[in-house]
Amino acid sequence: MARLSTGDPAPDFTLPDADGTDVSLHDFKGQKVVVYFYPAAMTPGCTTQACDFRDNLSSLKSAGYTVLGISPDKPEKLAKFRDRDSVNFPLLADQSKATLEAYGAYGEKTMYGKKVTGVIRSTFVVDENGKVAQAQYNVKATGHVAKLRRDLGLD
Numbered sequence: 001m002a003r004l005s006t007g008d009p010a011p012d013f014t015l016p017d018a019d020g021t022d023v024s025l026h027d028f029k030g031q032k033v034v035v036y037f038y039p040a041a042m043t044p045g046c047t048t049q050a051c052d053f054r055d056n057l058s059s060l061k062s063a064g065y066t067v068l069g070i071s072p073d074k075p076e077k078l079a080k081f082r083d084r085d086s087v088n089f090p091l092l093a094d095q096s097k098a099t100l101e102a103y104g105a106y107g108e109k110t111m112y113g114k115k116v117t118g119v120i121r122s123t124f125v126v127d128e129n130g131k132v133a134q135a136q137y138n139v140k141a142t143g144h145v146a147k148l149r150r151d152l153g154l155d
Contacts, residue, residue, distance in 0.1 A: 003104035004135045010035070010126040011102035015070065015092040018078035023068070023090055025126065032133075033126040034060065034067045034148070037105040038141075039119040041073045041081035041091070045141035049121075050087050052145040057088055063154050065125075070094050072119065104137070123148060 014024040038046040067089040078091040100106035105122040125134040149155050
């Protein structure tokens, strides 16, 4: 599994959002985008992380960042997640896992001491030119947005 590094071109993608509307990374050219990958909507860790992004969205937006969350869930489940937890940014469905794999966010990981294959909780900051400005793998659901804000110099 290849991992992305700072300076790499961010793999483009077009994925359906919670309403089934296609969203493409290239639609945000000229903008800074935080793309984060999470295992499953409506699970405790993923809810914590999404709500953390939700609660920090206005400060991220005022610093010029758009946030996109991606999981292998179906759009219908993403809509329930969005509505239940008032998620105020696009949640995208990567059911084929092609985008997850392109970002190195799907593969072997250790969970509860066992090797499993699945989504590797990861966050990428894509700059205005479509290049990876930051690639963070195996991030923690709790406290990740605060760390990201520090890494971006927003605190």
